[in-house]
Structure formats: C-alpha cells, structure tokens
Amino acid sequence: xxxxxxxxxxxxxxxxxxxxxxxxxxxxxxxxxxxxxxxxxxxxxxxxxxxxxxxxxxxxxxxxxxxxxxxxxxxxxxxxxxxxxxxxxxxxxxxxxx
Numbered sequence: 001x002x003x004x005x006x007x008x009x010x011x012x013x014x015x016x017x018x019x020x021x022x023x024x025x026x027x028x029x030x031x032x033x034x035x036x037x038x039x040x041x042x043x044x045x046x047x048x049x050x051x052x053x054x055x056x057x058x059x060x061x062x063x064x065x066x067x068x069x070x071x072x073x074x075x076x077x078x079x080x081x082x083x084x085x086x087x088x089x090x091x092x093x094x095x096x097x098x
Contacts, residue, residue: 003093004061008068015068015075017082025085028092032081036097037088045073045087052096065090 001024009018025031030038043049053062069090073083 003065003090004058008064011067011071014077015072017078018086021086021089022082025089028089030088030092031085033085033088035088035092037092037095038084040091040095040097041073041084041087044091045084051091051094052098053094054096057094062094065094069094 001020003024006021009015022031029035044051069087072078073087075083078086
C-alpha cells in the first residue's frame with residue numbers, strides 16, 4: 001500500500017478507526033508491536049515533543065497526514081491499540097528517528 005496516495009477520512013471531532021489503515025498497520029507489524037515508531041507514538045501521545053520529518057516529503061502528503069494524525073490521535077472512538085498501530089504506521093512514513 002502506498003500511504004502517500006491514500007485518501008484519509010474526513011477530519012472531524014471524532015475519527016473512527018480506518019479499517020484499511022489498520023490492516024496495513026497489522027501487516028507491517030505495528031499492531032501490538034514494539035517498534036521504534038510505536039515507542040515514538042507513545043512518547044508523543046503522552047509527553048508531546050518535537051518530531052523530525054524525513055527529508056524530501058511531498059508537502060501535500062505531509063500536510064494531509066499530519067492533520068489526520070493529529071485529529072486521529074485525539075479521537076475518543078478508536079481503541080488505544082488501534083490508535084497506536086495506525087499512528088505508528090503514519091509516523092513511519094513521516095518521521096526520521098534520531
């Protein structure tokens with residue numbers, strides 16, 4: 001799946017789990033995973049912080065994904081495990097971990 005071309009759900013007050021993104025997150029090992037991107041999600045979710053974006057990201061992709069990610073992380077509907085997995089997936093596409 002090419003996340004850079006994915007059409008995210010419309011941003012709203014409460015965003016439900018996107019089953020397509022969840023399936024991709026499961027396939028890539030982010031659901032129940034202990035990857036550096038799962039750790040990044042938890043650090044950012046609970047403590048905030050600064051994110052280091054990868055060089056050369058398409059500006060439209062970056063803007064759409066960051067907007068969706070921020071709204072999704074603050075949604076109440078998704079289970080935390082689903083929120084973590086999908087967010088880790090998106091972070092893996094956006095972030096450079098140093």
